[in-house]
Amino acid sequence: MDQFFKPNYHWLPRHIAFDDFKSGRFAPSGMSMILMNIENHRTIDIILSRRNYFLRYDRAARLAVRTVTVDLYTPYRHLIHELFPHAIIIADHFHVVAQAYRALNKIRVKAMNQAGNGSHQWRALKHFWKLILTPAGLLKYDNYWSRRNFGYTQLTDVEVIQRLLAFNDDLKQAYRYYQDFILAINHRSKDELNHLLAIKWTQLPQSLQKVQRTLRRHLKEIITSFKYGDYTNGPVEGTNNKIKVIKRTAYGFRNFFNFRARILLALPNSYFAINWKNKRTAHVQSQTRAV
Template sequence: MDAIRTRAHQDLNDEPARAARLAGVDTLGVDEHIWKPSARHRDRAVTSIVDLTRDQDGRIHARLLDVTLGRSGPVYADWIRARTREFVDGITHASLDPFRGYANAIRTELPDDTVTVLDAFHVVKLASTAMDEVRRRVQQATLGRRGHKKDPLYRIRRLLSTARENLTDRGRARLEAALQAGDPGLEVTVAWHAYQELRSMFHASTPAAGRATAKRVLDSFYRCPIPEIARLGRTLRSWRAEVLAYFDTGGISNGGTEAINLIIEKTRRLAHGFRNFGNYRIRILLAADGTRPWRRQRRGSG
């Protein structure tokens, strides 16, 4: 740990190193994670801030910029406020999950022309969750109980979330047979089509086609007679600008932030947990600084 503290002072704490780490950042990602698993600890949630800036080839080399105690808008806002004016003015894009606290911090602390992008994975996850809620509700209404392994809708619970274009002929036949047997009101069927349409907007052939599909979703889902899909539609409409921004920014997402979270989790597991937040912070900052020292150089390079 003494060696790690020495390295952390060289790379993180002295003024030139701190300025170099924040130089050139134009895209921020933000997410939360749990650093103490026990629910007894009040400070178990932390906010991680990640650099998602693209290089000249359009690739993202995500790296952890900082981590701070707490999961809230004020926590993120305080971190941004503590940075230099030069750093804040350089931020042009910000990606986030659908958490209004972080969105408020971006709106109040970053420049007015900063483009906020809602993460595509979490948008699809919202639709998948809504579809599964419909399936479980219909299951309860038709059977009077939770699903068993031989019940039609329970047997296709995984198949429902499969991309339509990835379904085999056998899978499609299974899906149609189960829906006919267990979905008399066609609510699950409608929810499945809604889910497939939403996820297709992120797999469109062009950004313009994806944006057109997204507008259809935003303008129709909230009027759906199925309550779970209508609620999903209202949620998406409240994030309309952030959803559509995905198609105007070359597909900026929070994927790099999730990749950093995997490195953080691996570091925590290897240490068998941490009790001291200061030690935890410098460990994960060094582990997720964007370098890959274990990668071999290609022959003839360097």
């Protein structure tokens, strides 16, 4: 089957994205990689291991790459600078926002534990966890609902948030940081982002201190993503979810060759699937002419 698709090692798209996914025993590290053309969301290849793979491509092909969209995984940076010297790195928005998202949720859980299991504050913070993590622009300001956790008082989403944040100062600070960060990303505002990251990390709750340092370290990549707003790892993450379904329904594969072929055939926009379809069409036409 591999005869129908062999990567063209003399060419790479100008804008690529890649990410790891769990492949199990096939890869030495247990992780393989998805390589995608981020402009048209076409899967280029499923890679056993990123180690030495890109060296198969001509230097001219690697020099043609202009952007690489990835998450915040640090080892990627050295790999990209070495293999694609003309490319700039774009930090994926989803993974950037997830840094603050996870920190806020961790602080919420800590506030719950401090309040004590089964207490009023514990129950309220547990019940309204989705509300706390919702961007402020999506909260309801004028719709009232009876809230059991607050004595069946008629409250809007915003009023519930105000009561929840009054439980814990660290939670209030983390919530404001999270909302300001989302606004900066949505507005693609360099000034808003710089203003937020100018806060001394020692003034933030412990979970946010690590986030602040990480975001400062990748500041240039995040600002670059404002310019290339359409380039995200969303299509790559979607492909990763499809691979999980393939693994679950197949009940295992004997080797990586079959695993890779099955994935590429399942992706209608992959070069493998397109070439396979063209070959089958040509075969059918030749059989028809023969008859």
